Each structure stands twice: as C-alpha cells, then as structure tokens.
Amino acid sequence: MAKKTFYIIISLIIAGIFVTFGIFLVQKNATNRVLDATLIVKSRQPGFEFWELLEKGAKEGAKEFGVNLTVDGAMSEEDTEGQVEAVRKAIASAPDMIILAAADRDALLPYAKEIREKGITLIIVDSGLSENVENCFVGTDNYEAAKRVGDAMGKAMDGKGRVAVISHSPQATTAQQRTAGFMRGIQNYPDMEIMGTYDIGDSTDRSYETTSEILRENPDITGLFATNQISAEGVSRAIKESGRDDIYFYAFDSSTVQNEALENGIVDGFAVQMPFNMGYMAVQAAVEAYDGTLRTTNIDTGFAFATKENMCEEEIQKLIYPFV
Amino acid sequence: MKKARAPKRISTIIILCFSLFMVVILILMSVVSYYYSYESMRGRTISDTEVILSQVGKNIGRYISNIESISGIINTNKDVMRYLEDPEAEDAGVTRANFRNFLNYLPQIDKNIVSIFIFDKENNPVYVPATLRMKENYDITQDEWYRNVEDYVTDIPTLTGTQVRTMTQGDNPWVISLSRRILNAATGEIIGTQLVELNYSAIDDILNDINLGSKGYIFIVDADGKMVYHPQLQLVYSGLKTERVKDVLGTSDTTLELRDENKLYNISDIPGTDFKMVGVTFLDEIVASSREMITLYIILTLLMALAAFIGSVQMARYVTKPLSRLELAVNEVEQGNLDANFAIRGTLETEKFAASLSSMISNVKQLMEQIVADQEMIRTSELKALQSQINPHFLYNTLDTIVWIAEESGSEKIKEITVALANYFRIVLSSGKDIISVRDEIEHVRNYLVIQKMRYETLDYKIEVSEEALALTMPKLILQPIVENAIYHGIKNNPDGGTIWVRGFVDKETLTFIIDDDGRGMRPHELRRVFEPGRKSAVRHGGVAMRNIRERIELYYGTEYGIAVESEYRKGTRVIVTLPARKRTDQDG
Numbered sequence: 079m080a081k082k083t084f085y086i087i088i089s090l091i092i093a094g095i096f097v098t099f100g101i102f103l104v105q106k107n108a109t110n111r112v113l114d115a116t117l118i119v120k121s122r123q124p125g126f127e128f129w130e131l132l133e134k135g136a137k138e139g140a141k142e143f144g145v146n147l148t149v150d151g152a153m154s155e156e157d158t159e160g161q162v163e164a165v166r167k168a169i170a171s172a173p174d175m176i177i178l179a180a181a182d183r184d185a186l187l188p189y190a191k192e193i194r195e196k197g198i199t200l201i202i203v204d205s206g207l208s209e210n211v212e213n214c215f216v217g218t219d220n221y222e223a224a225k226r227v228g229d230a231m232g233k234a235m236d237g238k239g240r241v242a243v244i245s246h247s248p249q250a251t252t253a254q255q256r257t258a259g260f261m262r263g264i265q266n267y268p269d270m271e272i273m274g275t276y277d278i279g280d281s282t283d284r285s286y287e288t289t290s291e292i293l294r295e296n297p298d299i300t301g302l303f304a305t306n307q308i309s310a311e312g313v314s315r316a317i318k319e320s321g322r323d324d325i326y327f328y329a330f331d332s333s334t335v336q337n338e339a340l341e342n343g344i345v346d347g348f349a350v351q352m353p354f355n356m357g358y359m360a361v362q363a364a365v366e367a368y369d370g371t372l373r374t375t376n377i378d379t380g381f382a383f384a385t386k387e388n389m390c391e392e393e394i395q396k397l398i399y400p401f402v
Numbered sequence: 403m404k405k406a407r408a409p410k411r412i413s414t415i416i417i418l419c420f421s422l423f424m425v426v427i428l429i430l431m432s433v434v435s436y437y438y439s440y441e442s443m444r445g446r447t448i449s450d451t452e453v454i455l456s457q458v459g460k461n462i463g464r465y466i467s468n469i470e471s472i473s474g475i476i477n478t479n480k481d482v483m484r485y486l487e488d489p490e491a492e493d494a495g496v497t498r499a500n501f502r503n504f505l506n507y508l509p510q511i512d513k514n515i516v517s518i519f520i521f522d523k524e525n526n527p528v529y530v531p532a533t534l535r536m537k538e539n540y541d542i543t544q545d546e547w548y549r550n551v552e553d554y555v556t557d558i559p560t561l562t563g564t565q566v567r568t569m570t571q572g573d574n575p576w577v578i579s580l581s582r583r584i585l586n587a588a589t590g591e592i593i594g595t596q597l598v599e600l601n602y603s604a605i606d607d608i609l610n611d612i613n614l615g616s617k618g619y620i621f622i623v624d625a626d627g628k629m630v631y632h633p634q635l636q637l638v639y640s641g642l643k644t645e646r647v648k649d650v651l652g653t654s655d656t657t658l659e660l661r662d663e664n665k666l667y668n669i670s671d672i673p674g675t676d677f678k679m680v681g682v683t684f685l686d687e688i689v690a691s692s693r694e695m696i697t698l699y700i701i702l703t704l705l706m707a708l709a710a711f712i713g714s715v716q717m718a719r720y721v722t723k724p725l726s727r728l729e730l731a732v733n734e735v736e737q738g739n740l741d742a743n744f745a746i747r748g749t750l751e752t753e754k755f756a757a758s759l760s761s762m763i764s765n766v767k768q769l770m771e772q773i774v775a776d777q778e779m780i781r782t783s784e785l786k787a788l789q790s791q792i793n794p795h796f797l798y799n800t801l802d803t804i805v806w807i808a809e810e811s812g813s814e815k816i817k818e819i820t821v822a823l824a825n826y827f828r829i830v831l832s833s834g835k836d837i838i839s840v841r842d843e844i845e846h847v848r849n850y851l852v853i854q855k856m857r858y859e860t861l862d863y864k865i866e867v868s869e870e871a872l873a874l875t876m877p878k879l880i881l882q883p884i885v886e887n888a889i890y891h892g893i894k895n896n897p898d899g900g901t902i903w904v905r906g907f908v909d910k911e912t913l914t915f916i917i918d919d920d921g922r923g924m925r926p927h928e929l930r931r932v933f934e935p936g937r938k939s940a941v942r943h944g945g946v947a948m949r950n951i952r953e954r955i956e957l958y959y960g961t962e963y964g965i966a967v968e969s970e971y972r973k974g975t976r977v978i979v980t981l982p983a984r985k986r987t988d989q990d991g
Contacts, residue, residue, distance in 0.1 A: 088711065094704050095701055138634060334573075338572065395565075401576045
C-alpha cells in the first residue's frame with residue numbers, strides 16, 4: 079500500500095486517540111468547573127429578611143451549579159454610592175458573572191454597561207435599570223403583584239376611602255413599579271382617593287414616623303400601602319401604636335414582624351415574593367446565560383397573596399415562615 | 403448486469419479485513435462495556451446506597467428512640483404527673499418549680515432536643531421553655547402534632563414531619579416534633595400532652611454529610627407524603643425542586659428508577675417510625691462514569707488498533723513484497739530472459755513457490771536447449787543412418803569387381819558408370835565430414851549426372867563452376883538432390899529430354915549456385931508448395947528435399963542464406979542456392 083495512505087491512516091488513528099482523550103478530559107472537567115460570581119444586593123441591613131433569603135437562595139444555587147459566590151452590597155438601600163463602590167470592586171475582580179439588584183435605576187446603568195462591555199454576564203435581580211442592558215432579569219412582576227394588592231384593598235374597603243402609599247427609595251424600580259401597579263389596582267374603584275406617596279428611604283423608623291404623622295394629620299385616612307418589608311414594618315408599628323383598628327393596611331413582603339401583624343389583624347394582607355427562589359434562579363440564569371443556553375430575558379419568580387385567612391395553609395406557611 | 407470483479411491486492415485485503423475487524427471490535431466493545439459498566443455501576447450504586455441507607459436508618463432510628471426515651475422520662479416524671487393530675491393542689495407551686503428545673507435542664511444534657519412543651523388536659527400550656535413566649539389564646543388543636551395524637555388513649559409517641567411552629571411569638575422555626583399523651587399512671591386517663599421538638603440540624607448532621615455519588619442525597623418523607631427532611635427543603639418548599647413522593651409511597655420496591663429525571667431512588671423504612679428514607683443517586687453520574695470507562699476503552703482499543711494496523715501493514719508487506727519480486731522475475735521470464743533471479747526470501751510458501759518456478763524455468767531452458775540439440779541430431783543422424791546402413795567397403799569392393807569385369811569384357815560404358823557410382827557413394831558415405839570442398843560436391847553432382855545420363859539418353863548437362871568457387875567449402879549433398887529433382891520432375895517425363903545447367907560463382911562474400919533445367923516447369927500453385935512439409939504431392943515435387951536443404955543451410959549459416967526456386971510451366975525451373983563464401987579451415991576436418 080502506498081506510504082502516503084499508510085501515514086494518513088496512522089495519523090487518523092493517533093488523532094482519534096487524542097480526540098477521545100480530549101473528550102475524556104472534558105468529561106472529567108465538566109463536573110469540576112467552578113465559575114466566579116458576585117452578587118450585589120441592595121441592602122445588607124441585618125434583619126432585612128428579604129435580602130437575607132435572596133442571599134441564601136443564591137448560595138444554594140451556587141452550591142448546586144458549581145459557582146463560587148461572593149456577596150457584596152451597601153448596608154442600606156439608599157446608599158447608592160456604596161452600591162456603586164461594590165459594583166466597581168466587583169468589576170475589578172473580573173468574575174464570570176455579576177448578579178445585581180440595582181438600588182438606583184439610573185446611577186447603576188453606566189456600570190451595568192461596563193459590566194457587559196467587559197464580557198461579564200449580568201443578571202439583574204429584583205430591581206432593574208432604566209435600560210435593559212442585562213442578560214436576564216430575574217424577579218417579581220412587581221406591577222402585576224401590586225395591582226392585585228390594590229384590587230384586594232379596594233374590594234376590602236368597599237371601593238371607598240382615602241389611601242396613602244408609603245414607599246421605599248423611589249430610585250429603585252421596585253418602588254416605582256409597585257406604586258404604579260397599586261395605583262392601577264385602586265383605579266378600578268373610582269370612589270377611592272390616593273392622597274399621596276411618601277418616600278421613607280430605607281428606614282423602618284422613618285416609615286414609622288412618617289406613618290404616625292400621616293395618621294395624626296389625616297384622621298379620615300382608612301387605607302395604607304407599604305411597598306416593602308422595611309416600610310411595612312414601620313407602618314405596622316405606627317398603626318399598632320395609634321390603636322386604630324379601622325385602617326386597612328396592605329403591603330409587600332413577609333417578615334417575622336409582618337407575620338405577627340397579619341395574625342393580629344394589623345396587616346390585612348401582603349404580597350409575598352419569593353426571595354429565596356429569586357436568588358437561586360438568578361444564579362441558575364447566570365450559569366445558563368454564561369453557557370449560552372438561556373432562552374429568555376425575563377424570569378418571573380412569582381408571588382403569593384397572604385391574608386389572615388390563608389396564613390395557616392401550609393403552602394402560604396412555606397412562603398411566609400422561611401425555612402432556616 | 404453484473405459488475406466486473408476487480409482483483410484486489412493482498413495487502414488491501416489484509417488491511418481492509420483488519421479495518422473492518424477493528425471497527426466491529428470497537429463498536430462491540432463500546433456497546434458491551436457501556437452496558438456492563440452501566441449495569442455493574444448501577445448495581446454497585448444501589449448496593450452502596452443500600453448499605454449507607456441502612457446505616458443512616460439505624461442512626462436516625464437510634465436518635466429517635468433516644469428522644470422517645472427522653473419523652474418517656476418526662477411522661478413518668480412524678481412532679482409532672484402530680485401537677486397535671488391536680489394543678490390546684492397545695493404543693494402545686496413546688497412540683498411545678500421542680501419539673502420546670504428538670505425540663506429546663508433536659509435540652510442541656512441532650513443537644514438533640516430543641517424545646518419541650520407540656521399542656522394540660524384543657525390544652526393550656528403548663529410548661530414552655532424560658533426563652534419562648536406563647537401567643538395569647540393560641541389553640542394548639544389546629545397544629546398537626548396535636549391532631550396526630552388527639553385520638554390516642556395510650557401514650558404512644560408520634561413523630562410529625564417538618565412543620566412550622568406558629569404557637570410562639572416572634573420565633574417560628576420549622577421543626578420535627580414528637581408528641582405524646584400523658585396518662586395518669588393509676589387510672590390510665592389522659593391528663594395532658596407533651597411536645598418534644600427535635601433538633602433539625604441533628605438530622606441534618608446525620609444526613610448532610612452522606613455522599614451518594616457527588617450529587618446524590620437523602621430525603622425523608624412521612625406516611626402522608628410530607629417532606630420531613632430534605633437537604634434543599636427550601637427549594638422543595640418553593641417548588642423549584644420536586645421529589646416523586648407519591649411514587650415513593652405507592653411502591654413496595656426498594657428501588658425506583660426515574661429515567662426522565664435521571665434519578666434513582668433507593669427506598670427504605672426508618673425503624674421505629676412510619677417515615678420512609680429515600681436515597682437519591684443520579685443516573686447521569688453512573689452514565690458519566692461509565693462513559694469515562696468507555697472513553698478509556700476506546701482509547702485502549704484505538705491504541706490496539708494502531709499497533710494492529712502497523713502490524714498488519716508489516717504483515718502485508720512481508721507477504722506481498724516477495725510476491726511482487728516474484729512477479730518481476732516472472733515478467734522478466736516472459737520477456738525472454740530465462741536467467742531471471744528467483745532467489746527470493748520471504749514466507750515459506752513464496753520461497754517454495756519461487757523455487758518451484760525457478761526449477762520449472764530452468765527445466766524449460768534445458769528443454770529448449772535440448773530441442774535445438776535434438777533438431778541438429780536429427781539432421782545429422784538422418785544422414786548417418788543412411789551412411790550406416792551401407793557397408794562401404796563391401797560396396798566399394800563390389801564396384802571394383804564390376805569395374806574389373808567390365809574392363810575384362812571391354813565394356814567401356816559399364817566401367818564408366820561403375821566408376822561414377824563408386825565416386826558417387828564415396829561422397830555420400832564419406833562419414834564424419836559434413837562440410838566438404840565445393841570441388842568434391844561438384845564432382846559428386848557430375849558423377850550423379852554421368853550415371854543418370856547413362857539412363858536417360860535425352861538428358862544433357864553442363865557444369866560451369868569458377869575456380870574461385872571450387873576452392874571454397876560447403877555442406878555436402880546440397881546440389882545433388884536439386885539436380886535429382888530437376889531430372890525426376892523436370893526432364894524425366896519430357897519426351898524431348900532436357901538440359902541441366904549447374905553454375906557456380908562467388909560474388910563478394912556469397913557463393914551462389916544456379917541450377918537451371920528446361921524441363922516441364924511448375925504451375926504457380928505447384929511452385930508455392932515446394933517448401934511445404936511432407937505430403938504425397940510434395941514428395942512428388944521434391945518438396946521434402948527442398949525443405950530439408952533450406953533447413954540445413956539455415957542451420958549452418960542462418961536465415962540470410964538459403965535456397966530459392968523460380969519456375970515457369972513448360973519453360974523450366976531455376977533453383978538458386980546462396981551460401982557464405984568460406985575457405986577450408988582445420989575445423990572443418
């Protein structure tokens with residue numbers, strides 16, 4: 079046989095050996111891959127169960143998908159500067175992916191763009207940016223959830239009354255979307271009036287003080303809506319201290335304080351988000367986006383509506399009493 | 403139409419066969435190794451998991467029975483019993499303080515107990531851990547742990563799977579609880595209920611470190627299908643993870659293969675409980691490790707293929723190289739070289755074959771040489787046979803006697819013819835010498851003609867041979883048969899007789915004889931047959947003689963010399979003989 083053919087076949091077999099060996103190594107390494115990810119939350123304030131759970135979920139996801147997760151963020155949702163600093167630090171450490179909950183929809187945008195330009199996978203969790211520059215958004219459909227709350231409130235109040243909105247930092251998309259959704263829900267009841275939206279930043283105390291003042295100055299007010307856990311806890315305290323039991327109070331997010339308030343009738347209902355799922359799914363989405371297998375740009379993590387009536391049901395219990 | 407079968411090279415066949423063989427082996431090995439490694443790993447995984455599960459089951463069972471015995475101690479505590487029997491008793495304050503101290507102390511000696519609660523028969527809390535505060539007016543009958551023992555009249559302990567404890571203020575953990583009725587030792591009447599909450603992390607400690615493969619884990623469900631323990635309970639609760647609890651409760655098998663989820667469930671009961679423990683292993687891990695094995699097998703097979711391929715090529719070469727050298731040698735033979743080299747080294751078969759061929763060809767060579775020699779022999783022996791049949795001395799003596807008698811009786815003619823005959827035979831029978839002088843040959847012809855002239859009186863002849871020609875040599879008995887033909891076929895039957903001219907001359911290197919007769923001549927078709935091999939008609943026309951003469955000349959001198967015949971019917975015949983002009987040498991004898 080021709081020498082040439084001989085060498086071609088020999089090299090083909092040797093190539094086969096190398097390819098198979100390569101496949102073997104890839105097979106071995108596929109399970110050993112570790113990706114670096116940084117999760118930047120809005121608030122690391124102790125007792126802010128929402129972010130604690132989100133972090134927990136993200137860690138669970140990191141464990142499952144082989145991700146080395148670093149968690150960073152400012153101590154307060156209001157501290158945009160602090161979050162920008164955390165993002166800068168994250169970019170400098172050049173991880174494979176960054177999961178960000180934006181404290182300010184505009185202030186964080188250039189950094190988000192920078193993250194994408196550097197080729198880092200960007201997942202936005204919970205709170206978005208004013209432009210969709212991320213690979214994927216993972217979070218609650220806040221507008222829809224708040225609309226449902228507004229509708230429930232309108233129904234409970236027989237479509238009459240004055241309502242105030244106690245909102246956390248207005249720079250966060252969550253606050254804006256929830257306020258807007260809530261108002262849309264209330265609009266179904268033409269006899270209801272929204273007397274104002276009050277920004278309490280990221281402080282339960284400020285929420286408490288603001289609510290107490292509103293209740294003092296507006297005795298005719300019968301409805302209150304709080305946009306997150308921090309604001310809601312302040313409102314609960316204010317209502318309890320005011321001793322008024324004619325106030326219809328609806329809110330977002332559960333916590334130990336809020337659960338008790340629900341049991342005691344201070345809160346009439348709240349939308350329960352799934353922060354644990356959010357964290358977990360954000361990491362999952364990040365890995366999928368990194369691998370290029372992610373087929374969506376928006377993952378709705380869903381919500382539930384907890385009331386005093388359904389809070390004994392196991393499904394709701396599972397959501398409002400976080401498993402620690 | 404059938405496709406023509408193209409012959410293939412041996413090396414191609416060997417290598418093709420080998421390649422086919424290798425491919426078959428590769429596929430077979432992959433399939434078999436995949437199947438067997440998968441099956442054996444699956445079996446091993448199952449048995450490993452079973453061992454681990456039974457060990458873990460024992461540990462959990464021990465843990466639970468430990469808790470049960472502690473709850474038994476509580477149930478038989480005299481202070482607890484006395485207080486529950488009669489809370490209004492005088493010393494109730496003292497007994498209460500006593501068992502409070504005791505119960506506060508218990509979680510400290512056993513870390514597996516998180517908290518203990520005791521309720522009286524009206525379900526009012528009698529004992530609550532110091533760090534916890536009951537919610538006001540909390541109705542424990544809505545709690546599952548209570549409902550599980552509500553109908554009991556005995557003090558059998560009951561485990562309730564993970565649920566949230568909602569009866570305390572501010573602190574609502576997920577716990578596994580053991581609840582138990584407290585009975586009056588004497589009457590057996592229910593006097594209260596106790597609740598012992600198990601440390602979830604204790605179970606977590608037992609189970610979390612268990613490795614079933616690199617991804618496998620264990621979960622526990624209770625008889626109602628409620629998840630008691632799961633390493634990712636939060637994910638299960640939030641619906642991100644699901645386990646096929648219904649299938650687990652529904653089956654009596656110890657293994658459950660969930661192909662679509664790539665999971666393998668190993669199910670076992672936890673002794674002393676109605677909990678089922680499920681070990682989850684991942685089929686893709688088994689697949690992955692059997693894949694790893696297959697890739698290893700393939701690498702091995704490929705390595706073998708490489709070696710075998712090189713080997714087969716070498717083998718093919720070893721077989722075919724001598725064969726193609728043989729082919730070359732045979733080609734040479736085909737071209738006419740009978741001395742081609744057949745000394746070929748190779749396999750036994752080829753060497754034998756080459757040797758056979760070689761001896762065959764040398765046989766052929768020998769035979770060919772033999773044929774040449776034989777032909778020559780035949781020519782000479784024809785002559786010699788003729789010579790040997792006559793005893794020359796007897797003949798000569800007789801002829802001498804005839805000459806003597808003729809002389810005595812004065813018959814000149816008899817004497818003349820007898821002398822001519824004697825001379826004629828002297829040439830014919832001159833044994834040993836094939837090459838004689840032209841002079842002798844011509845003399846021979848003359849003697850022959852003398853004799854024939856006696857017989858046919860109408861025959862006339864002329865012999866004109868140059869002196870130069872007479873001095874040369876030539877094979878004997880060339881001219882005489884030609885003259886004989888001329889007489890028998892040309893002149894004999896011609897009533898007017900005829901003349902024969904025999905002329906000889908030398909032109910450059912060629913000695914030419916021209917024998918003419920003016921006899922009958924030949925028709926063209928007769929002329930064409932002159933040189934044809936022996937047939938009756940040919941004999942009649944002297945064919946045998948002519949052919950014989952031509953062959954003899956060619957044998958001696960090659961094909962550029964020979965004999966030519968021209969004839970015209972009723973005019974005569976001319977025969978031209980050409981020979982090389984050769985002088986007598988010693989070799990001619």
